[in-house]
Amino acid sequence: MKNKLLKLTLIMIALLAILALVACGGNSNTGTETGNSGSTTTDAPAGEVNGKVGIVLPTKDEPRWVQDEARFAEALQAAGYDVEILFSQGDSAKEKANVEDLITKGVQVIIITPHDGTAAAAAAEAAQAAGVKVISYDRLIRDTDAVDYYVTFDSIAVGAQQAQYLVDNASGTGNPLYLYAGAASDNNAFIFFEGAWGVLQPKIADGTFVIKNSSEAIALQDKAELTRDEMAQIIGQVTTNWDFNTAKNLAEANLTATTAEDKGDVFILAPNDGTARAIADAFAADTDVSSYLVTGQDAEKASVQYIIDGRQSMTVFKDVRTLVDDAINAAVALLQDQAPNATGAYNNGAVDVPAIQSPVVTVDGSNVKEVLIDSGYYDAADFTGLP
Ligand code: GAL
Numbered sequence: 036m037k038n039k040l041l042k043l044t045l046i047m048i049a050l051l052a053i054l055a056l057v058a059c060g061g062n063s064n065t066g067t068e069t070g071n072s073g074s075t076t077t078d079a080p081a082g083e084v085n086g087k088v089g090i091v092l093p094t095k096d097e098p099r100w101v102q103d104e105a106r107f108a109e110a111l112q113a114a115g116y117d118v119e120i121l122f123s124q125g126d127s128a129k130e131k132a133n134v135e136d137l138i139t140k141g142v143q144v145i146i147i148t149p150h151d152g153t154a155a156a157a158a159a160e161a162a163q164a165a166g167v168k169v170i171s172y173d174r175l176i177r178d179t180d181a182v183d184y185y186v187t188f189d190s191i192a193v194g195a196q197q198a199q200y201l202v203d204n205a206s207g208t209g210n211p212l213y214l215y216a217g218a219a220s221d222n223n224a225f226i227f228f229e230g231a232w233g234v235l236q237p238k239i240a241d242g243t244f245v246i247k248n249s250s251e252a253i254a255l256q257d258k259a260e261l262t263r264d265e266m267a268q269i270i271g272q273v274t275t276n277w278d279f280n281t282a283k284n285l286a287e288a289n290l291t292a293t294t295a296e297d298k299g300d301v302f303i304l305a306p307n308d309g310t311a312r313a314i315a316d317a318f319a320a321d322t323d324v325s326s327y328l329v330t331g332q333d334a335e336k337a338s339v340q341y342i343i344d345g346r347q348s349m350t351v352f353k354d355v356r357t358l359v360d361d362a363i364n365a366a367v368a369l370l371q372d373q374a375p376n377a378t379g380a381y382n383n384g385a386v387d388v389p390a391i392q393s394p395v396v397t398v399d400g401s402n403v404k405e406v407l408i409d410s411g412y413y414d415a416a417d418f419t420g421l422p
């Protein structure tokens with residue numbers, strides 16, 4: 036009898052030891068990158084907190100998210116956590132499969148940037164059903180209560196700063212204004228547009244700017260505040276879908292549809308850096324355009340070079356390191372069954388999601404060196420012709 040009890044106790048101890056090892060992810064991984072699945076595993080001695088975290092990012096095709104992957108890997112390695120990073124390649128089905136894969140691997144927290152905010156609700160609900168906590172990262176998952184927390188930049192400020200740059204650099208009246216937006220499936224595209232509209236609309240109303248490429252925006256130009264549906268109508272007409280080629284084709288089509296009087300010195304609201312470069316190239320190639328100002332966001336390296344070269348006017352710098360730290364802190368709190376720090380909440384159409392929000396910085400030729408190079412964010416060697 037005594038022997039049996041001893042045997043049972045030993046088996047239980049062995050089982051618990053195996054479970055602990057699984058939870059910590061072991062120490063044998065070496066930060067391998069696998070091309071096919073687009074997955075990175077960060078080696079980890081468990082750190083002070085037990086538990087596994089998974090990260091799902093939307094696509095490797097945009098430098099923004101490759102940068103987030105690198106900054107996550109950097110921070111996680113330093114902290115010693117075991118984390119797997121998967122990419123969804125702009126496909127909601129793949130995103131859901133990624134989430135299911137992570138659930139099967141025993142994660143307790145998933146940090147996810149949805150490709151499509153509404154479609155991702157199903158993935159978040161699968162996580163919730165499995166008892167896994169969900170952190171929405173940068174983009175909000177919509178229309179579900181299966182989101183525990185949201186880490187984001189101040190996206191209203193992103194749009195407002197883009198618009199303010201155009202306003203600050205315009206004089207007189209009748210300045211041609213071309214509007215472009217992000218993907219309608221991305222909640223951020225609405226927030227950026229809302230922030231920009233708040234600053235631009237009074238300047239459209241007073242005649243400083245004249246909208247040239249959206250009949251929907253012209254129809255709504257007297258309204259200071261737009262509903263989500265109204266914004267959707269405008270965005271539907273000027274969406275870049277966050278895609279370089281879509282942006283370039285749309286800009287070219289807009290330039291073909293307008294006359295020489297609609298061009299001259301033009302002002303362009305472009306939603307992010309990738310689309311800004313595409314749109315800038317299209318406007319630069321039009322001989323009726325004498326000069327253009329174009330906005331952006333993300334401080335992608337290619338756009339930093341464009342700014343140095345005078346081909347893109349500004350970008351909005353979002354320090355990804357801060358967002359990564361906020362996400363890791365939130366994940367650690369959730370692993371410890373604590374509520375992460377929140378500075379406010381965002382309504383996702385179903386619930387108010389507790390959120391933490393970081394500030395953003397306008398960058399142009401005058402401060403690019405100070406903000407992005409002297410600060411150590413990027414290496415000077417990555418650019419030519421720095422001021
Ligand atoms: C947004 C994000 C931006 C930009 C864009 C395209 O949601 O906030 O930083 O990268 O997506 O991916």
